[in-house]
Amino acid sequence: MRKLKIIFTIIISFAILSCEKRNSSLEIEKEIINNLFVEMVDSIHKDPRIYLTFPPNPDIIYDQKGNKIGVDSTEYKIEIIKYNNDEELRKKDTSKLLFGVSEKIYRPSEYEYKSIESYFKTLKLQIDTTSNSTESKIDLEQFKNNKKFRFKYLSEFPIGANILNNDGTFKFSGGIAFSKIIFDERKQIGILCGNYLCEPRCGIGYLIIIKKINNKWKIKKIERTWQS
Template identity: 35%
Template sequence: MKKLFPIIAILLITFQFSCKKKIDELQFEKNVLNEVFAEIADSIYRDRRTMLPPPFPRIDFKTNKEDTIDFDKRLKEYNRFQDSIKNDTARILLAVYDTVKTYKNHSLKKSETKYLNDYKLDLTLFKNNKKFNFKSSSLFPNQLFWDINDLKSSLPVGVIYLYRIQFNDKKDKGILEAASSCGGGKCGQGYLITIENKSGYWKVSKVKETWIS
């Protein structure tokens, strides 16, 4: 029985070391995502207010010709509204699906993913962001039911989704999937995002569109 004690002790130490390694790796990943999150959001978000196309000319059925006066008026109103959005300095309300999902394997490294779990993104870390007011998507109705034609709606301009980061062996590069939508089941788009550590800072180096709906 005494001979078993050293073996059990070694197994316990190995297990504790393995658990600590996984926790350290997760914390490293969280720190990296926190560093690039706002940049990713700015790269992929879709603003429902800007997704509506410009107005089309209407036919005056009395003359059977285009009503150019009415069209010019509506086009000016449309352009004025678009300009007001571009010049608006108020923070943009953006919904975030704050459960970071487990990634799909890509080319940087074929890691084992079975032990990975989803985790919650702490949006309070970005409460002082000057451009965006990030809020959990759980605070709002499902984005599929948003009316993107209601320009006066108090709902977010869109919603974004993120997956966990997959790093290379040196841990100086990573890739992750992300997606965005402007609501109403419209303008959905997927992305494969490459991030790199340059001079001690993590930055987005490439955003590749992968699907659109």
């Protein structure tokens, strides 16, 4: 009977320690996201005024048999001058970009986790498998006075086609989502996924590698993992 009590006490102690460790990981993650959120957005976003605006193509001239014999350079020169002038104005536009942000810091997908796992292998580091897997929420209130960006939760935008302009682009500057952070066992390196959506079928995914330097977490490297 006494042996059973000892075993039970050990099991409970391990459970409490494990729970405390997961809660600690969650608090660390929240602090990191809060401190690096704007910098991460700035690193992975695209300005759709520039990113989704393309230079004009010249009109192709064909002969009577349908063979290409040249291009209409006269009209093209006029259009490219206008495009370049507009491009300079777009680059100088300092109006704030509005981003729709996923409320949840989501659990990485199987594909994303494999990418993170592979990166840790290249670093010859072991993943901390005890990290908390609970999806937490980003608090946007603390970023409301940012000088460059405006943020709203994606859930605050109208559902369905109402979020799109007539040309298929978002009525805002794009969507942003971040995954939970996967740490190494010593919690000196962390990797999370960052996603930027510029249209319903246009987006870019990244691995964001962070490192603890002088007791502060900093972005060490960002690698693109997918684009559509």
